[in-house]
Amino acid sequence: MTALTETVNNLRGFEVGAVDYITKPFHQEEVLARIRIHLTIQQQKKELLDLNQKLSESNAMKDKFFSIVSHDLKNAFTT
Structure with a gap:
């Protein structure tokens, strides 16, 4: 909360981490x-x-499932 209403002061507040302001x-x-x-x-x-x-x-x-499926399919065709 601020009594300062200059745009420069508002911008400075945002630059130092403010996310909102109320005058x-x-x-x-x-x-x-x-x-x-x-x-x-x-x-x-x-x-989120x-x-x-x-x-x-x-x-x-x-990813683990597809890795197992890929491995099993490769082995099924090579044996």
Whole structure:
């Protein structure tokens, strides 16, 4: 939260890691809406990380399966 309203100050905040800003005076409804949005974004990030982990595990299982199938097919034709 800041009393600074200059665009330069806003940009500087983003450069050092801010993801949002609210200027004073603020409205409670706006603050609550921004909080809800950031909570939603955090939840979506968590879900995305979980889904990516599951996808990586599925890809590893698929690769192992195809490796076994390929090996078995090669051996079936050579014996």
